[in-house]
Amino acid sequence: MFEKGLLKGKRILVTGGGSGLGAAMGRRFVELGAELIICGRRLELLEQTAALMRADLGGKVSVARCDIRDGAAVDVMMDALWREAPLDVLVNNAAATFIAQTEHLSFRAADAILAPTLHGAMYCTLAAGKRWIETAHKGVVLSILSTSTITGRAFTVPSAMAKSAVLAMTKSLAVEWGPKGIRTVAIAPGAFPTPGASGQLRPEGRDEGWASKNPLGRVGEHGELADLASFLISDRAGYINGEMVVLDGGSHLRSSGAEDLLQWTDAQWEKQRAARSKG
Ligand SMILES: CCCCCCCCC/C=C/C(=O)SCCNC(=O)CCNC(=O)[C@H](O)C(C)(C)COP(=O)(O)OP(=O)(O)OC[C@H]1O[C@@H](n2cnc3c(N)ncnc32)[C@H](O)[C@@H]1OP(=O)(O)O
């Protein structure tokens, strides 16, 4: 689909790149000639993913253990990366969510979502942006958001809040940092099944209708997201700035995707809470 070497010479950090959509995007970036760094909290997972990519694709893939909820840790990681060479692209992909009745959320539970999804994305963007600006280096920030930024989404309220805030960051920095050579862009994926998302959002007993309720009758394919991400971070998309591209088969035009949970009984919610406390 793309010219070979579309991303050649680009050094890219994907947060949460050890699993799911982050790993799928990272793999495509390497196929297109990029140098990839993936970060997350689970070092073993990162190393496995990186080893697989190196074995399959032969490119340069390295890992950084980092909890992006910790701004100081993000700075340490960025310093280490920059000592080797500046990044060209940051992909804010790491995030957390779970379904819950909002009135049952403790403050800690709300923070468990807001901290990586909002603060983590802000810390990574700041850390990369200030280094780019100090050295007049061009950069791109791609943030993986959600259609909850358009529709809102019941029962995952902290996630919808955090994603909407990162969209505001994307639009605001497009204006502030555009003149400094930094583009900020975003993707709002619909349902792209991953073990992480399904584990948090699709407990046993939840309506299975994400494919059947989609206007196109299916969920997204990881390669479709990886292709869009590759285009948006490439120089070919050099005039796209401050924009969020929706990739959901038209699903959000029909519903936010959470309305089935309005039918859940108290017993179902109690079961959901009990399952969590068992770990
Ligand atoms: C069609 C359109 C489709 C649309 C398609 C759908 C689009 C969705 C958009 C977004 C999708 C995603 O983000 S998918 C990405 C999913 N991946 C992830 O979430 C991976 C990261 N997740 C995690 O790290 C964990 O699962 C998570 C619990 C969130 C955070 O872990 P922590 O160790 O930080 O937190 P803990 O110490 O366990 O818990 C902190 C507090 O949170 C509470 N807590 C933890 N889990 C809870 C739960 N399930 N329900 C309530 N409360 C919970 C605990 O009781 C604690 O509160 P106290 O008891 O008060 O102490």
Ligand SMILES: NC(=O)C1=CN([C@@H]2O[C@H](COP(=O)(O)OP(=O)(O)OC[C@H]3O[C@@H](n4cnc5c(N)ncnc54)[C@H](OP(=O)(O)O)[C@@H]3O)[C@@H](O)[C@H]2O)C=CC1
């Ligand atoms: N799958 C879907 O249908 C949709 C997904 N999205 C978005 O796509 C992105 C990827 O989700 P998906 O691949 O499905 O889910 P995953 O659970 O696989 O991805 C989340 C990644 O984030 C990392 N992460 C979580 N917390 C932290 C932290 N504090 N510090 C560093 N890394 C962290 C995790 O690694 P570790 O635990 O090792 O830290 C993990 O690799 C997210 O932004 C999500 O909101 C949006 C809409 C739909």
